[in-house]
Amino acid sequence: MTAHVMHPMASPDGCPALVLNADFRPLSYYPLSLWSWQDAIKAVFMDRVNIVSEYDTVVHSPSFNMKLPSVVSLKTYIKPSRTPAFTRFNVFLRDRFACQYCGTRDELTFDHVVPRSKGGLTTWENVVAACSPCNLMKGDKMPTAVGMIPMQKPFAPSINDLHRNGKLFPPNYLHDSWLDYLYWDSELEP
Template sequence: MTVHFHATASPEACPALVLNADFRPLSYYPLSLWSWQDAIKAVFLDRVNIVSNYDKAVRSPSFEMLLPSVVSLKTYIKPSRHPAFTRFNVFLRDRFSCQYCGSRQDLTFDHVTPRSKGGMTTWENVVAACSSCNLRKSDRLPGEARMWPAHKPYQPTVNDLHQNGRLFPPNYLHDSWMDYLYWDSELEP
């Protein structure tokens, strides 16, 4: 089937927010989004329910469909309790700031106990650090360098990362997504 998109807008500007079967986003950061093609394919394969649509449609000679802006999975996916140990997730846990000086520029990561002194590359020993602090600390222990992390490194839960991810929303949030992104946030009086 050949699908034509209405000429007034690009389909790439219409991603679909993907919710789990309990109507929570699969992920907050990065936000769980599918391209319009993947969303429509999932609809046709009967894997999702359409929760909300854009005002834009795709058409073929015999078919027309509004593009989904929010879809929910029909089958619940149990979220992992512990996120993968990745550079990005370390930065997210540490809120994209150097744990020694607070800078948000030129981030890398630092072993609190250097590997040369037996430190491991684990959640409990790695923190976000700017390049200059990392160079200044070098392969010394915090006491030797007189540099201590602002927060003790720890293994975050998926919920910890979701909470931190909410502090860094993506550049584009469609109005139809708002009811599903922050529904468990505290309400203003």
């Protein structure tokens, strides 16, 4: 299908769909669960999702017109993982994208608190986000030997820990129709 935009405001490429689980919670907060307009339309036609909200942007083919979905919900509930994967990205997210030695957000890499050369393992409990300069300065030394103690003791985060941290880094673009479904479990201000 070739899409032609009938609304002058936006191109279809600027119209991703927020994907909600069947319980109307986002599949993930960070990265935010988004599908391209093509994937959203395909899921609609395959009867895998319900359209919850739409953009004003319309696409059409010779045989049909359709407003692009801005929010869709899965028809089948996907049980969220109970434990997050141990990945570089999730280590950075746990540590709020900040070097655990100096607090900078530039040139992030990761550091073994107890160096591998001294028996340190590559685990949640021994790896922290670190900027390149701090990582080089610490090298293969023990934290106490160089006075570089992580600001936060490394730990295995829960999915909720990562969701909570992910909310601190909202995407650059949030469509108005998404706001009712994002951060709905956040505390309300009095």
